[in-house]
Amino acid sequence: MQKQPISLWVTTAEEDEVSSAPLSGDRIDVAIVGGGYTGLSTALHCAERGLSAQVIEAECIGYGGSGRNVGFVNAAAWLPPDKVHKTLGPEYGPRFIKQFSAAPARVFELIEKHRIQCEATRTGTVHAANSRTGFRELRDRHAQWCRLGEPVELIDHDHVHQLTGSREFHGGLFDHRAGTINPMAYCRGLARAANEAGARISIGVRATKLKRIRNSWRIETNQGNLRAGSVVLGTNAYTDHLWPGLNSAFSAIHYLQIATKPLGATAAHILPGRQGLWDTGRIMFNIRRDAKGRILVGTMGRVVGSTKLGLTHRWALRRIQRIFPDLGPIEFEQAWHGRIAMTQDHLPTIGYNGRGITTGTLFGQSLADLLTGMDPKKLPLPLTNLSSVPCSRLKSCSYDLVFTANQIINAIR
Numbered sequence: 001m002q003k004q005p006i007s008l009w010v011t012t013a014e015e016d017e018v019s020s021a022p023l024s025g026d027r028i029d030v031a032i033v034g035g036g037y038t039g040l041s042t043a044l045h046c047a048e049r050g051l052s053a054q055v056i057e058a059e060c061i062g063y064g065g066s067g068r069n070v071g072f073v074n075a076a077a078w079l080p081p082d083k084v085h086k087t088l089g090p091e092y093g094p095r096f097i098k099q100f101s102a103a104p105a106r107v108f109e110l111i112e113k114h115r116i117q118c119e120a121t122r123t124g125t126v127h128a129a130n131s132r133t134g135f136r137e138l139r140d141r142h143a144q145w146c147r148l149g150e151p152v153e154l155i156d157h158d159h160v161h162q163l164t165g166s167r168e169f170h171g172g173l174f175d176h177r178a179g180t181i182n183p184m185a186y187c188r189g190l191a192r193a194a195n196e197a198g199a200r201i202s203i204g205v206r207a208t209k210l211k212r213i214r215n216s217w218r219i220e221t222n223q224g225n226l227r228a229g230s231v232v233l234g235t236n237a238y239t240d241h242l243w244p245g246l247n248s249a250f251s252a253i254h255y256l257q258i259a260t261k262p263l264g265a266t267a268a269h270i271l272p273g274r275q276g277l278w279d280t281g282r283i284m285f286n287i288r289r290d291a292k293g294r295i296l297v298g299t300m301g302r303v304v305g306s307t308k309l310g311l312t313h314r315w316a317l318r319r320i321q322r323i324f325p326d327l328g329p330i331e332f333e334q335a336w337h338g339r340i341a342m343t344q345d346h347l348p349t350i351g352y353n354g355r356g357i358t359t360g361t362l363f364g365q366s367l368a369d370l371l372t373g374m375d376p377k378k379l380p381l382p383l384t385n386l387s388s389v390p391c392s393r394l395k396s397c398s399y400d401l402v403f404t405a406n407q408i409i410n411a412i413r
């Protein structure tokens, strides 16, 4: 039986996957484990700075979150800027906010520079209020962004309706820094750019052991060994047992997407400007439109059932009917989910909390800076030691249960 692609983006990406190169026989400057945004941005920026770089990807380019996500190129972190400032303090706080506010621009700059064909839109994203309380929270966030002079607009119910075609929301925060992409196409484009800059990319190669030998690392893989001066792990929530303790340093949650077939003129009023939208619900909901007029909706949790039958199908139908009551019958084309690494303070330290397009791109660049002599004190975040999240597995299982219950409740409402 033919294997189902990991997401819709695999088939709709205009960029092809790069061809795999054999593992380097020479000692290289940097070995990078993981072929997602973090690994590939590290490889691209290292190669551009003249380092020899080798990416090792166990499955395929974009196999992890990078080929499965929603494609929102968001600025900053989940936390409001005042909270970031308070958590990180006066040295790192303002720097982090500044760098991450400019992060979408950096992503779009790379897309332009390397001519990455990834359905990029720069029309902003909307954080929409699903309640009056949600709107009050957004008003507070808006005031904080205004004090920083950032282009974020508080919009009312009618404006959200005009942007989305839905009367469901109480208002929203319209972030003009942000945009959307086809996430797999961006990932493949980064791989192509890294390759063109001289980085080597080996696909289907799993790193199984890391060993420090004098001033080098030996990386054992299922295809032979590699020697490198430095090793970067960009394995996200798809990390295995390669580095002791890494997979218990975050809690993993699942996030799902389900895409309709292209809807044509009947859905022309839905997100005509193709802004991405997510809501203020504690169990988040998102919606976007792709270049071919498919509507994608998603929430926290796993896909249960198929695109024709089962819990997720029913959840999505009910959700879409509630938001767009005038939309006629719809059919779904593909459903998938992926894993997100959540950190305790919601800052992108060991996991990116569902904001990896900008974060992975930026961190890759920072790692290349670090490896070419930048003072670690200039990094966007302070360097920390690995620490375990208490009961991370148990937490992940309980999140799964809660998210499935949420799908059930919304499917029968």
Ligand SMILES: Cc1cc2nc3c(=O)[nH]c(=O)nc-3n(C[C@H](O)[C@H](O)[C@H](O)COP(=O)(O)OP(=O)(O)OC[C@H]3O[C@@H](n4cnc5c(N)ncnc54)[C@H](O)[C@@H]3O)c2cc1C
Binding pocket: 033, 034, 035, 036, 037, 038, 039, 056, 057, 058, 059, 060, 061, 062, 063, 064, 065, 066, 067, 068, 069, 070, 071, 072, 073, 074, 205, 206, 207, 208, 234, 235, 236, 237, 238, 239, 240, 242, 255, 256, 257, 337, 338, 339, 340, 352, 353, 354, 355, 356, 357, 358, 359, 360
């Ligand atoms: C459904 C979903 C929706 C999301 N929506 C958004 C969004 O809209 N916007 C946003 O910014 N972020 C979003 N995210 C988060 C974003 O996708 C991730 O933060 C980002 O992709 C992380 O990139 P990465 O390169 O660090 O890791 P990944 O892309 O997860 O890559 C890790 C890679 O490491 C490989 N690997 C693991 N172990 C080994 C090994 N031992 N040897 C070799 N290879 C190995 C894996 O195969 C994998 O390909 C979403 C995530 C999900 C799952």
